[in-house]
Structures are given as structure tokens and as C-alpha cells.
Amino acid sequence: MLELKNINYSVFDENINKDILKNINLTFKENKTYVITGPNGSGKSTLSKIIMGILSPASGQVFFNGKDITNLSIDERANNSISYAFQKPITFKGLKVRELLDVASNKKNTFDQLCDYLSIVGLCAKEYINRPLNDKLSGGELKRIELAMVLSRNSKLNIFDEPEAGIDLWSFEQLTKIFSTLKNSCNIIVSHQKKILEIADEIILLNNGQVQKMGKLEEILPLLENNTCHKLRGDKNE
Numbered sequence: 640m641l642e643l644k645n646i647n648y649s650v651f652d653e654n655i656n657k658d659i660l661k662n663i664n665l666t667f668k669e670n671k672t673y674v675i676t677g678p679n680g681s682g683k684s685t686l687s688k689i690i691m692g693i694l695s696p697a698s699g700q701v702f703f704n705g706k707d708i709t710n711l712s713i714d715e716r717a718n719n720s721i722s723y724a725f726q727k728p729i730t731f732k733g734l735k736v737r738e739l740l741d742v743a744s745n746k747k748n749t750f751d752q753l754c755d756y757l758s759i760v761g762l763c764a765k766e767y768i769n770r771p772l773n774d775k776l777s778g779g780e781l782k783r784i785e786l787a788m789v790l791s792r793n794s795k796l797n798i799f800d801e802p803e804a805g806i807d808l809w810s811f812e813q814l815t816k817i818f819s820t821l822k823n824s825c826n827i828i829v830s831h832q833k834k835i836l837e838i839a840d841e842i843i844l845l846n847n848g849q850v851q852k853m854g855k856l857e858e859i860l861p862l863l864e865n866n867t868c869h870k871l872r873g874d875k876n877e
């Protein structure tokens with residue numbers, strides 16, 4: 640359903656060209672859950688933004704259901720049934736929670752429907768639907784609202800960048816339960832949490848902008864435990 644071919648991404652920073660992603664080739668299948676993991680700065684957010692079209696690769700192609708979407712905008716990808724939840728949610732200033740959910744799901748939701756979406760993420764609709772999206776909401780509340788927004792869209796492909804970040808007060812079990820019940824979509828979750836790694840059909844381990852390994856939990860875990868910096872170990876190719 641999703642194919643990344645020879646994806647490269649670099650930035651020009653402090654007068655040097657920095658390669659952030661190097662030759663990424665990955666295939667994601669329909670109705671499977673993938674977790675992208677790896678050290679801070681390994682390129683996880685960059686990769687997930689390239690899939691959503693928030694960033695454009697320097698070279699390489701993104702295929703979705705056989706169609707080359709490399710040059711499609713974020714909106715066009717959203718219309719093609721791809722949804723995205725940011726590591727740091729944006730606040731869509733001026734909208735209320737109910738308006739955000741209506742825009743996201745492209746319909747006028749009833750109170751009961753809003754209640755369904757919000758209660759999945761542990762929020763009471765009565766308290767939240769008329770709240771404006773602004774900095775009075777905590778990081779954790781915004782994260783949950785964004786998650787509700789993605790779920791309300793019922794997309795074929797969902798991308799979640801570190802959904803656990805900032806929700807420490809909320810039952811972590813509930814979050815993993817949500818992901819384990821998402822069976823009618825392909826889900827790509829960026830995460831460091833073992834509990835989330837456990838629900839993945841496959842795990843992608845990124846290291847220094849490259850795919851170190853794609854495989855099942857038992858193949859990836861030993862690598863995570865030994866994952867010291869390649870540069871420090873003096874590995875080749877660094």
C-alpha cells in the first residue's frame with residue numbers, strides 16, 4: 640500500500656550539507672501496524688513527514704496504492720486517505736474542538752459521535768467540545784485531541800509521531816489498546832515504548848538516517864539493547 644523508494648533527505652545547516660535520511664527503501668502493507676524506532680535524531684520524524692508530504696525528499700519516490708504521490712501536497716494526500724498526528728501537536732488557533740473534529744472527519748458530527756471519538760482518547764465530550772484550541776489546553780490534552788482527530792478520519796493510512804509524548808498522566812494502557820484495535824488501516828507509529836513495539840506487526844529500526852533493520856520484535860530488541868552510537872564504536876560507513 641505504501642512504498643518508499645530510495646528516499647534521501649538533506650539540509651544545509653551552518654554551511655554544511657547534512658544528510659538526514661540516506662537511501663531509505665521500505666514497503667508497508669495494508670491493515671498492518673508498523674513501529675518506527677531508533678535513537679533521537681535518527682530521522683524518524685523526518686521520515687514520517689516525508690510520507691505525509693510535510694517535507695519533500697531530495698530524491699526518491701513515495702508510492703501509495705501504486706500511485707506516485709511524491710509531488711502531492713499534504714491536502715491531496717489527506718484526500719487520498721492519509722492522516723498524520725504530530726510529535727508536537729499544532730493548535731489550529733481559532734477552532735473549537737468540535738469544529739476541528741467536524742473539519743477532520745468532513746461531516747457534522749452529532750454529540751454522540753463526538754463523545755465516541757473523545758472518550759476513546761479518555762476525554763469527556765461535555766467538557767471539551769466547546770473548548771477553543773489554544774495554549775490553555777495542556778500538551779497532553781492537545782495530544783489526545785489530535786489523536787481523536789486522526790481516529791475520526793478513518794483513513795487507510797495513519798501516521799503517529801511519538802503519540803505517547805506528554806500523555807504520562809493518562810493511562811498508557813489505553814493508548815496501546817487504541818492502536819491494537821486499529822485493524823482496518825495501515826498504521827505507522829513512531830515510538831520508543833516497548834509496549835507499543837509489542838503491538839507492531841513489524842518494527843523498523845532507524846539509525847543515523849538509515850534503516851538498520853526491519854523485523855519482528857524479537858529480532859529488533861537485542862539491537863536496541865546494544866545500540867550504542869556507531870560513531871563511538873568506530874563502525875565503517877560513518
Ligand SMILES: Nc1ncnc2c1ncn2[C@@H]1O[C@H](COP(=O)(O)OP(=O)(O)O)[C@@H](O)[C@H]1O
Nearest residue numbers: 650652657659678679680681682683684685686
Ligand atoms: N531543518 C533542519 N536543520 C538542521 N538539522 C535538522 C533539520 N531537520 C532535522 N534536522 C536534524 O536531522 C536529524 C533527524 O531529525 P528527526 O527526524 O527530527 O529525528 P528523530 O525524530 O528521529 O528524533 C536530527 O539530527 C536533527 O537535528
Ligand SMILES: [Mg+2]
Nearest residue numbers: 683684685726
Ligand atoms: Mg522525532
